Amino acid sequence: MPNLRYVVALALASLALAAPAPAAEEARMRLRDLGISIGHYPTGKFNAITDVAGVKVGHHTLAGPPGTPIHTGVTAIVPRDDVWNKKVFASQFRLNGNGEMTAAHWIEEAGWLETPILLTDTLSIPQVSDGVVTWMENHYPDMGLGDDVVIPCVAECDDSFLNDQRGRHNLGAHAMTAIEQAKSGPVAEGAVGAGTGMTSFRFKGGIGTSSRMVSKEDGGYTIGILVNCNMGTRGDLRIDGVPVGQEIPQLMPKSKPSEGSIIMVLATDAPLLPHQLNRMCRRMAMGLARTGTTAHHGSGDIAIAFSTATVVPHYPKELTMPVNAINNTHLDPLFDATIECMEEAVDNALCMAKTTVGRDGNTVYALPYPELRKAMRKHGHPVK
Amino acid sequence: MPNLRYVVALALASLALAAPAPAAEEARMRLRDLGISIGHYPTGKFNAITDVAGVKVGHHTLAGPPGTPIHTGVTAIVPRDDVWNKKVFASQFRLNGNGEMTAAHWIEEAGWLETPILLTDTLSIPQVSDGVVTWMENHYPDMGLGDDVVIPCVAECDDSFLNDQRGRHNLGAHAMTAIEQAKSGPVAEGAVGAGTGMTSFRFKGGIGTSSRMVSKEDGGYTIGILVNCNMGTRGDLRIDGVPVGQEIPQLMPKSKPSEGSIIMVLATDAPLLPHQLNRMCRRMAMGLARTGTTAHHGSGDIAIAFSTATVVPHYPKELTMPVNAINNTHLDPLFDATIECMEEAVDNALCMAKTTVGRDGNTVYALPYPELRKAMRKHGHPVK
Amino acid sequence: MPNLRYVVALALASLALAAPAPAAEEARMRLRDLGISIGHYPTGKFNAITDVAGVKVGHHTLAGPPGTPIHTGVTAIVPRDDVWNKKVFASQFRLNGNGEMTAAHWIEEAGWLETPILLTDTLSIPQVSDGVVTWMENHYPDMGLGDDVVIPCVAECDDSFLNDQRGRHNLGAHAMTAIEQAKSGPVAEGAVGAGTGMTSFRFKGGIGTSSRMVSKEDGGYTIGILVNCNMGTRGDLRIDGVPVGQEIPQLMPKSKPSEGSIIMVLATDAPLLPHQLNRMCRRMAMGLARTGTTAHHGSGDIAIAFSTATVVPHYPKELTMPVNAINNTHLDPLFDATIECMEEAVDNALCMAKTTVGRDGNTVYALPYPELRKAMRKHGHPVK
């Protein structure tokens, strides 16, 4: 009787949303607000994946009051409006595959992505996928009749330490809301959307984003990355090389959260072919490595990259399409920028996420700024 | 409002199931009953994937009366009881990826499969996956608490020519039923379970299965294959080399069904390591090629192979496990047997599937035996 | 003392080349001259890989008199003149990897091929590669100074049943000769170049080629395939579906040749991106499967495909290049044509190769036409 479960979930979720905000909510800052920046390429306007023109991000958050069971959500990354008819070149890469990003076969085969990318918790993938199907059916009424059927792209991290994941509280309607509410401009980070219940380096993790721009000479392209961080053990954490995790052994969760996972999403307006986007994915993995995480067996560290430069048509009449492709020999600035952008996206997730008390009182603490500042200074790193 | 959809779907489905069977139902036979067999290895007792000890198959069929919209279903392949705690080595291969088989990243990374494999239509993947989650939660109450969370393995073909796929009539409960009803012994074939609405070579397709046994000297192992056939254009069809499709140009659907797809599932008790199972997957693709299909762009031709020989434990205390591994140099009989088994599994699907009148009167005809016999004889092939 | 080996090899090779031709040389025909053709797409002018404009093939053959030890050679496929500066998009695929095609990492990473492809015997790969390096150094004097260094693409099959492969008789100079002599137009087939010592289906194998053209509406593109056939056991051989191998059990080699291998090279002027060329490679594998071979463990069945449609520049100043890319949805004619072209290329190798008496009197017989005709007729297949 799935219906009953839905009813209960909706009731619980409503309860959660109706709850008053915590009294003394801590103010959180992004990494750069702390005087720390990664690398040397300039960021885009919002230092977010939405700096790539046309890319939108939407969150649907289910965060109950402290100690209640529901701390989860959905995040939608929309590559561009009507991506079904205006596909983007894309590629996936698995650094460690204890996780899921659906549509893997299709994206690798076609070299394109034709749907929004949805992030959520592991057991909610089915319902979130179903929401994508509903959303697509609503927008493309010929789907499954004269038109092809959709294979959603949904990726997960395991938030079961803080969230009653068994309840599968992220419903199809929430996925639709996340897509509908997706917008350009600043992106909410930390314990929001799919990041609501995430834990990273045993600190509160979740959504982080960053962007970089390469010079005019290198094409003036923008790269934006959005991650959902759920990976890493404390001692491994490094920020711009500084062993922050070793310097802050305190504020540990009382029991061990489930292992890891990070979903990494890269958008760019650089004209990359599918096999070149796979190369970008591997650079996201390199940026991730700089944060100190080691991709444990239990971690699902999966990357996807897409380029908005080419509009790949849906069942075109024309035999061929003109593509502007970057020359391999000019990729290095994009590689370099990707790696530093990736590191900062993770750091933003940590810096922005708030202490969360989840199911059964399980508590994951926010990365504390004073200790972070102290660690950075100790290692000769500028910090505000 | 997903609930409404569920209610409607259930009502429609009930209607479908309550409908009287067609008056003059044609009797169907397997390939060998027609005096045709592929290759030279002996089959197992049932000439089915269930000849591999412990493997079970269950179907849930939603087939309305002729001309009604619902012609779809779910098929479950259970590698063995309690596969969560007794995982099987496994690997996937994509011959052409316009399709979906979820858990791809996880299976390739871990080298194992820890769930049943579910087959259904494309847009039902989410609900069927959700049913797998429910089934797993029911059987593993610690999942998402002390235990890990599950990533279901669900694969699809597009049955939208015969089925109101937009209605997503395969519910989670149906997936659970298919798993629960999975059993050893003979396997229903043709327009049953996930095969209900499938079209192959413009004939009625669907579920087919076959098995092979290698000699005692070669280990006495059994290979079983189950496919869900939805691929192929008429002129390409060959049965044991005979160009059957060219010989039977009649009985074509009035409009062109959507393109292709075949899901190929291989089970064996031969002790193959994950990378060796990937080799088996590529032989399934070779067997498929012998049927004449060409893996069109719109086809999702995806294979998975698993071995029951090793019981891979779930979070074992022991550091290592003893594995008995077949030597690469003794794989050839298994390769040869796989290829012929694969071809026969497809042929069984065609031979067993019944003419189906689906949504909007769309009709796909069964492969006609008299014309088949005539074609075989014309090309000097024995036939009954 | 490598020099001594070279001297001996050169002496032996000279001897081989000076030897008189066999007295009663059998005349060989291509498949179509026997009244058999595969599929329905028209061939190009020469029914050869050279039908793709700009593609050239050269052979260097070392075939001693019957019973002498040296029966080997080198075949060069030149994608186009000055391919170093005018690279072609390319991709490789491994159906079974008991073999070698060098530059695999580089081709997959860059998505391009920048050298000729050389075929030879296994142990001659190093010397043939060295010949490619010499040839490249001669033509590109800045290589290794201001210019990049080359990674040759050399692929092998094992001809040790007929050839004194330990002697590594294919020298660098021979590779250079094969490249230099590469030309457009008809391509010598059978026991020539790298095919000199090959065995396929226990018949004499070697070089085969074929081509196909798709219709004007589908782009008017040409596909050409060249193979070096060394794979297959007798009973498996099928020609256009007819079980020729089972019908001709006679004329077997007295001892068992080493296992398998086939190198498959596809050229096309269709504007395919690298990931699309990988899709073509998998269709070559499907065409191969139709010949009946099962890709035994000991077989190196490796495919490479390249497209001449785009000229990929070498260290361009420009950031980007314009590419005309075929839409995925229009690939099917190319897929279909590839599969039938592949099958015919193998058949041409078998039809054109002459009985060869190699080292130690090891003899591999040519596919006999009378028996072939008889087999085809028995199975209702037209034949001249």
Next chain:
Amino acid sequence: MPNLRYVVALALASLALAAPAPAAEEARMRLRDLGISIGHYPTGKFNAITDVAGVKVGHHTLAGPPGTPIHTGVTAIVPRDDVWNKKVFASQFRLNGNGEMTAAHWIEEAGWLETPILLTDTLSIPQVSDGVVTWMENHYPDMGLGDDVVIPCVAECDDSFLNDQRGRHNLGAHAMTAIEQAKSGPVAEGAVGAGTGMTSFRFKGGIGTSSRMVSKEDGGYTIGILVNCNMGTRGDLRIDGVPVGQEIPQLMPKSKPSEGSIIMVLATDAPLLPHQLNRMCRRMAMGLARTGTTAHHGSGDIAIAFSTATVVPHYPKELTMPVNAINNTHLDPLFDATIECMEEAVDNALCMAKTTVGRDGNTVYALPYPELRKAMRKHGHPVK
């Protein structure tokens, strides 16, 4: 006329070897001798790949006097004696493929390695491969007769900034010497063997090695890594997180060396299956990322990992072999140890390599210790 080239090369090489050593040769130290160590796992006895029992390393160095053209060499890693008959499980991974490691298809297909691994410069791959063939033929006289033929595993980096690479001075005989001289115990590092002409982070690079041991509870296994470092731009270099490259902008080569490449070889006695060894390769890539390099387009960053735990027999009579396989769930210590071991192997290469004046006076400076110490101290890092 290849013979002439050989003669010249030998003469030049002899000259090089006869040259007096530089007058005031700088003494070099390993990273730990400077008081810096990476991570927290203990090293093996020699902190070298040879800490894995049975693994041997041999170098053949061709280093002329400062300013002369020849600065190159060969390094051999022997997985164990008679590895042809006692194969090791293995897997490769390409982080960036502008490079070559031959036998890629074969290693991935079979899951094993059956030869020594040879490292050299790019254009010397053919001759070094040919040396491996000769060495194998000498040791396995039935090869190419009753026995199978060998596919050597040879990997390269481009040393053309310091070395007359066009001259291909690494001969087959040198490869044989490197294999023959391979031994257990301490491993020479820096500008030795294949590392002789390498440049890394615009400092002198080359061979580096390190090892780690996991605890008794985790199996007491040893991991050893050997790298040939030729990658990285100056500003990117980090040592244990400290931005050393940014702190030492001086001592740059006068012109820009060719781009990158690093070959990464991991040996372990942990009982890993092939697909698990691929996972280890990806952790090598993560360790590499920690050094700051970004895998530029022009870099060939290729990893191979092998396990000595299982003796895979050569053409065994037995159908199966018993394998002891580590459980996936116990891999994390090995992953963690691999990453820190990898970073230290690179650092050892930099710390041990001596300033080299190569062809045309091209000079690459050794990483200077005083500046290194200063940088480490500035960033609060312990150093001697």
